[in-house]
Amino acid sequence: MTSTTPARMAATRARIAANVARDRFAAPTTLRVLRFIAAHLDSAAAECESYDGTTNAPFSRMMRSLDDAVELITMHTDTRFTASVVDYITAPLSAVPLPEPRRLYPVDARYAERESALRAELAQLHADTGAAESDPERWFSAVLATLAKWARLAGIVAVDNARPYNRARVAALHLKCIDCGGSTIQFGARQWAVCACGKGQAWADAMSCECFGYACPAVRHDAAN
Known part of the structure; x- marks a missing residue:
């Protein structure tokens, strides 16, 4: 060899x-x-x-x-x-x-x-x-x-x-509502998320980043159930 x-x-x-x-x-x-x-x-x-x-x-x-x-x-x-x-x-x-x-x-x-x-x-x-x-x-x-x-x-x-004052900026980099494009999204059970505009969507659809599930800091820092 x-x-x-x-x-x-x-x-x-x-x-x-x-x-x-x-x-x-x-x-x-x-x-x-x-x-x-x-x-x-x-x-x-x-x-x-x-x-x-x-x-x-x-x-x-x-x-x-x-x-x-x-x-x-x-x-x-x-x-x-x-x-x-x-x-x-x-x-x-x-x-x-x-x-x-x-x-x-x-x-x-x-x-x-x-x-x-x-x-x-x-x-x-x-x-x-x-x-x-x-x-x-x-x-x-x-x-x-x-x-x-x-x-x-x-x-x-x-x-x-992870600093509290950066929370909104982190969300803007990771999340995007499929309807309004906003990033104020709450993540709940059964991989379902709801935007502040009222639009419900799957977690994968709400995440514009390359992260996966709870590994995403925007999800982890949100009120995920």
Whole structure:
């Protein structure tokens, strides 16, 4: 197996992510979590490297290790990793396009500008397929650094958007009545919502964002039953 096979490329990315996790500066409690994440990523890389073409079992074990890493990443946002790291690692195996980060919907224009800049930075890295193949360590390290900045910004936006005086502005970014276009919408049981204009509609119709159900801050902060 050469260094350019999909399995080897996936293993290389997993090793790079593991090294980034070990080298990341953080508080002592977060460092312990980062070490566990690194161990899971190393395990995923080892399974991928063991692939000899006779069975796909190594990939199943690799995915279990990646799932364990994602579980920790999801529970500990202070690691500044994102769950999308798995998509980058498995991309050489699946040929699926690299993931786009979810929209943050900041109400503060400064954070909106920062989000746009980071999105452009990530898009430029995605387009540099030559570097991804010829210098994966530099390329993927740069991707992870950008995602770390994205994770930090996501935390800042979540706090700022949750401020009581931003409630109406958050709703305007996430909600839109199918009748009047307003965003003063009450969410009730059975996935039914009612606008201030009196128009009833399904939750999905009232939400103009990319969020899902109660994960949407405009729904969570509303009087949902």
